[in-house]
Amino acid sequence: MRFTEARPPSARHVMRMVEQEPTCIMQRRTSTKTAGLAAPSASLTGQIGQALPAQAAGSRSTATGPLSGRRILTFNWVIRVNQIEVTRTRNEGFDEHDRRSPENMKALREAFAAGWPGAPMTWALSWRALEGSRPNYQAARRLVREFHDQYGEDVTLIPAAYFANMYNSREQVNRDIHEALAKVSDLMSGGFRPKALVAGFLSAANQKYLAEQDNIHVFQGNIGSQFGIDNADGEGSISYPYYPSTEHFGKPAQGPKDFVDCLNLDGWAVDFISARRLSLGKCKMGKKENGYNSRFGVGPIETIGWCGPDVGLKHMLTCTAAHFDAGYQLNQWRG
Known part of the structure; x- marks a missing residue:
């Protein structure tokens, strides 16, 4: 996972990144047709305005060096075959292969480069995307190699496309992650090893295995607003790294005895006012009744899906400015 100091893009650039998302109201408890899951993740704190050097993100020691005292945004993009890939061979939800075209991937990368010049992103492939034989997945694997060579971007795994522990034993999740990370290394060649994992949610036991057996010490493994x-509930948590x-x-570690050496990043930067609400519903503002979604914020699936492209x-x-401009100025919180 590569860390980049946040610089909010222009409206034109953001729209290019999310223009493929549907603009109809979406109930996420049902199967939703999304072009992909962009997961902007709020992390450490500090100044805004320029990308970190590529080498700064490559070492764990930078968490107490160049990254310390800064407010950081990571941008992760998921490439999957189905909405939820329950096991290696069984899935829930619809087939998304038509949304994973090389044209869509290139358009996304160009928009991201225009919005955050010089910033790297992370590409997370599901098990089925790593093995898919259809042309779009063959092209996707070729493109992530090209993006890594051109931009220095990390390529990694997303187990089960978000909800691995709902459907598999912890032992099976460990096997899936360990073997899929080896597949990523084979795909990238040259001794490549992912620096992080995108997981949606991951049990503490699996996080411990990830750190001790696969030597990965930073991952997106919690969604504080979930x-x-x-389709799954993470029981809620906190939005800052722990x-x-x-x-x-x-639960953040309380001391050396229960400490897991894997920095856990929140996976969905949200509006904290929206996050105080439960799930989906309606509320009154004066005489007007509005729909609400507890996940409104930086994510386009909920925000543009519910509010349309202009308001969304x-x-x-x-929301980005609240986290990275006004929020920092008001509280000066430092990691």
Whole structure:
């Protein structure tokens, strides 16, 4: 996972990144047709405005060096075959292969480069995307290699396309992650090894295995706003980075005895006012009744999906500014 100091893009650039997302209202508890899952993740704190050097993100020691005291945004893009890939051979939800075209991937990368010049992103492939024989997945694997060579971007795994522990034993999740990471290394060649994992949610036991057996010490393994919404519930947690406890993935370690050496990043930067609400519903503002979604914020699936491109884009930019401009100026919180 590569860390980049946040610089909000122009409205035109954001729209290019999300223009393939549907603009109809989407109930995420049902099967939603999305072009892909962009997961902007709020992380450490500090100044805004320029990308970190590529080498700064490559070492764990930078968490107490160049990254310390800064406010950081990571941008991760998921490439999967089905909405939820329950096991290696069974899935839930619809087939998304038509949305994984090389044209879409190139358009996304160009828009990202225009919005955050010089910033790297992370590409996370599911098991089925790593093995898919259809032309779009063959092209996707070729493109992530090209993006790595051109931009220095990380390429990694997303186990089960977000909800691995719902459908598999912890032992099976460990096997899936360990073997899929080896597949990523084979795909990239040249001794490549992913620096991070994108997981949606991952149990504390699997996080411990990830750190001790696969030598990965930073991952997206929690969604702080994921309570009472979506196809799975993460029981809620916190939106800032923490080292998890062996007792529960959503609990920060309390000391050396329960410490898991894997920095856990929140996976969905949201508007904190929206996040106080439970799931989906309606609320009254004066005499007007509005729909709400507890996941409104930087993510286009909920924000543009519910509000449309004009209002949704304003909401995304305002939420980004709240986290990375006004929020930092007001609280000066440092990691």
